[in-house]
Amino acid sequence: MTRTPPRHLRTWLGAGSLAGALLLLPAGCATTPEPLYAGAESQPHTEHVFLYPLPEALYAVRAVLANHDFDSEPFKDGTQLLTRWRLEGRGMGGYTNTMYLRRYYVQGIALGPYHSVVRIFRIDRQEHFTPGQLPSDLLYTAQLANSEHNDHDSEEGKIPEAASGGWRRYVATGLETNQRHLQDKEPYDDGVVKRERRGVANVGGGSGTNYVGGPTRELMADERFAGQYDMSSQDELRGANERGVRDRDVEKEVVERLEQFASLEFTGGAYDVPQSHAHPGAVPMTRDWELEDGGTPFSAGEGPCGQPIGGLGPLSTPGATVLVGEQLGTRETPAAVGNMACELAQVGRHVLLGLSLPHEEQRALDTYVQSAGTNEDVEQLLTGSFWRQVPRDGRSSRALVVLLERVRRWRAAGLDIRPIAYDASDTKGNAREEAMASVLLAHRRASPQATLLVLGGNYHVRSTYGAPWSRTFQPLGYRLAQKGVAHYSLDTAFARGSRWACGVNRRNEPECRVYATSPSEESYSPPGRAPSVELFKKLSHAGFHGVLHVGKITPSIPALLPRASLLSQAELPKGPTQ
Numbered sequence: 001m002t003r004t005p006p007r008h009l010r011t012w013l014g015a016g017s018l019a020g021a022l023l024l025l026p027a028g029c030a031t032t033p034e035p036l037y038a039g040a041e042s043q044p045h046t047e048h049v050f051l052y053p054l055p056e057a058l059y060a061v062r063a064v065l066a067n068h069d070f071d072s073e074p075f076k077d078g079t080q081l082l083t084r085w086r087l088e089g090r091g092m093g094g095y096t097n098t099m100y101l102r103r104y105y106v107q108g109i110a111l112g113p114y115h116s117v118v119r120i121f122r123i124d125r126q127e128h129f130t131p132g133q134l135p136s137d138l139l140y141t142a143q144l145a146n147s148e149h150n151d152h153d154s155e156e157g158k159i160p161e162a163a164s165g166g167w168r169r170y171v172a173t174g175l176e177t178n179q180r181h182l183q184d185k186e187p188y189d190d191g192v193v194k195r196e197r198r199g200v201a202n203v204g205g206g207s208g209t210n211y212v213g214g215p216t217r218e219l220m221a222d223e224r225f226a227g228q229y230d231m232s233s234q235d236e237l238r239g240a241n242e243r244g245v246r247d248r249d250v251e252k253e254v255v256e257r258l259e260q261f262a263s264l265e266f267t268g269g270a271y272d273v274p275q276s277h278a279h280p281g282a283v284p285m286t287r288d289w290e291l292e293d294g295g296t297p298f299s300a301g302e303g304p305c306g307q308p309i310g311g312l313g314p315l316s317t318p319g320a321t322v323l324v325g326e327q328l329g330t331r332e333t334p335a336a337v338g339n340m341a342c343e344l345a346q347v348g349r350h351v352l353l354g355l356s357l358p359h360e361e362q363r364a365l366d367t368y369v370q371s372a373g374t375n376e377d378v379e380q381l382l383t384g385s386f387w388r389q390v391p392r393d394g395r396s397s398r399a400l401v402v403l404l405e406r407v408r409r410w411r412a413a414g415l416d417i418r419p420i421a422y423d424a425s426d427t428k429g430n431a432r433e434e435a436m437a438s439v440l441l442a443h444r445r446a447s448p449q450a451t452l453l454v455l456g457g458n459y460h461v462r463s464t465y466g467a468p469w470s471r472t473f474q475p476l477g478y479r480l481a482q483k484g485v486a487h488y489s490l491d492t493a494f495a496r497g498s499r500w501a502c503g504v505n506r507r508n509e510p511e512c513r514v515y516a517t518s519p520s521e522e523s524y525s526p527p528g529r530a531p532s533v534e535l536f537k538k539l540s541h542a543g544f545h546g547v548l549h550v551g552k553i554t555p556s557i558p559a560l561l562p563r564a565s566l567l568s569q570a571e572l573p574k575g576p577t578q
Contacts, residue, residue: 325458329394329500
């Protein structure tokens with residue numbers, strides 16, 4: 001059922017056209033807003049494009065608005081949202097009282113199956129009445145909206161534990177979905193929102209006589225109410241009291257929710273059957289992977305190491321321990337860490353290169369780096385269950401296999417680099433962190449003069465405890481510090497790009513694919529900046545001693561795409577263009 005915006009909203013947008021919203025991009029703001037993410041323009045000239053289907057993006061918007069106590073309704077074929085009015089404040093003066101009301105209008109635009117734009121407008125309104133005058137239905141509705149308490153908020157957004165064998169049993173980290181999702185039964189069902197929330201009075205203004213506790217949402221499915229948004233009340237005719245502006249602060253929260261989430265990691269579950277072998281003598285698949293998208297990042301340069309990594313001096317002392325946190329599923333960070341390992345080995349260091357692979361894969365790693373690197377050798381490496389795990393997170397990327405191939409060649413040239421698989425299978429939370437820290441600690445004690453260079457997810461290498469999904473989370477970096485291991489924890493600083501990551505969609509299912517990723521203020525690196533290490537004067541609040549600059553990030557898909565994947569390689573969503 002097609003619905004048009006309320007009459008006062010159409011007047012505000014200009015000549016009844018939704019395209020008028022474009023004119024309000026920054027013009028209505030009294031002050032210059034903060035950029036949507038680090039490195040973005042504060043006064044953008046183009047729209048921010050999300051790498052999400054429009055329903056998923058709108059679902060995140062509803063979650064953000066709900067966090068601000070605004071209940072939203074879809075209309076216009078489900079591509080737009082409108083919240084109820086909410087009372088923001090009161091004013092009294094002379095013979096007139098004033099109520100200040102607020103609501104949000106959201107316009108969604110689908111640019112493609114995995115590309116969408118979301119515009120969020122804040123509408124402020126003043127209502128005047130004399131003492132003793134009964135408030136209008138609109139004011140009454142706003143008062144109710146302001147006074148209601150969501151008794152079920154503690155349950156909203158939580159994903160119930162699945163039955164035995166469900167995917168949640170194997171999520172090792174990043175399950176902060178209670179911060180990112182609403183628990184809607186059927187988010188979009190012919191325009192009707194069915195929620196576990198009690199009815200509210202007079203939803204949307206002029207929608208009929210409803211009552212608290214009544215099933216108001218069900219009225220929208222009745223064709224007799226198809227024109228309800230055109231039935232203007234006296235309050236709607238007073239549109240001159242309204243002011244609408246683009247709310248960049250709320251849009252920034254949506255960006256944080258959709259582009260700055262911690263990727264899920266899986267340490268158990270189902271596995272694909274081994275794939276068929278290639279023809280003997282075929283060109284190694286690693287050769288093609290190295291040439292993808294213009295070649296391995298930072299590989300151009302004199303000597304075997306490629307482009308030099310600046311700022312390595314303080315990290316090159318004998319016995320140094322360096323933990324590098326990455327956005328899993330990118331090409332740039334494994335490449336930069338590989339260059340670091342090569343440079344350290346060139347100055348005579350024995351380098352132990354820690355990789356976030358299950359320790360059961362250690363024998364396969366040792367076998368591969370001592371092999372000739374043929375296609376058969378690569379296939380033998382990838383027969384391990386880790387590479388065939390379903391779902392595939394960013395740890396099993398092609399970039400990691402390319403890194404192992406580079407290590408193999410460096411070793412053949414005489415450099416002393418050994419890959420170390422330090423991750424743990426079938427564990428999660430603090431038990432997994434303790435297991436990983438124990439493996440690294442054992443190598444540290446066995447080779448006290450070696451350089452221990454560790455690549456892992458950025459939440460794992462932090463030197464402070466706590467995470468969005470657990471206040472008691474104690475990462476391996478924190479555990480090493482508690483056990484007396486002096487080390488450097490580095491975050492990856494990057495420019496907005498994309499990665500292969502695993503999130504949770506609006507159906508509460510894991511979804512692993514290419515996602516756009518935006519940096520925070522602390523993790524920003526301008527595009528084109530040469531790879532380098534920057535150390536802070538003191539440990540940051542997030543638990544890092546510095547950052548590794550890698551510039552714009554690009555995705556690295558799994559070495560073996562899942563057989564049951566809904567996306568073939570050709571159908572993978574492309575990264576952002578801005």
